[in-house]
Amino acid sequence: MFVQVFQGRVADVTEARQALDRWARDLAPGSHGWLGTTAGVTADGTLVAVARFESREEARRNSDRPEQTQWWMETAKLFSGEVAFHDCDQVDVYLRGGSDSAGFVQVIEGRVREPERVREVLRRIEPDLDGCRPDLIGGLAAVSADGGYVETAYFSSEEEARQGESKELPARLREAFEELMGQFEGAPVYHDLREPWFYSP
Known part of the structure; x- marks a missing residue:
């Protein structure tokens, strides 16, 4: 993809x-x-x-x-x-990927130091995410050749997403997220699409 x-x-x-x-x-x-x-x-x-x-x-x-x-x-x-x-050639789909039924979409943008390391961490946390964040339908993590990172996360609703964010994470998942955030050069930017538009073939 x-x-x-x-x-x-x-x-x-x-x-x-x-x-x-x-x-x-x-x-x-x-x-x-x-x-x-x-x-x-x-x-x-x-x-x-x-x-x-x-x-x-x-x-x-x-x-x-x-x-x-x-x-x-x-x-x-x-x-x-x-x-x-x-333009991103490295694209990883996690959980159930994108969904046109999502009520809230968050696009996370930044620059990462080691794209392959980011990919490895995402694969590692995927099973834990599925059980810990039922509000998260899935998403796409895309990386460009120069380390530009764009993740598109699809949620059932913004209310449920915010509730999910406020939950205390299991230690293993929290450590993995800290490792993932440590890969960014500076703080990532979050674009909240509260009324997402979906187009499919």
């Missing part, structure tokens, strides 16, 4: 939603290797979109389509500043 993320400030949430709806309606049927997109706008007006593809090559084929270029030229006008892109 390959993950492409783009994000930036938008002034009009409705127009942003309409742009992604238009892509799903008009461009998705002819897309190459597209597996789905999770998007939304945070409380501070940041649009975050996480698109999943079968491979980098398929994503590139999609980007090269004239209709894709035209769509992006129009959509880019909705952003009030710079748009950041993250």
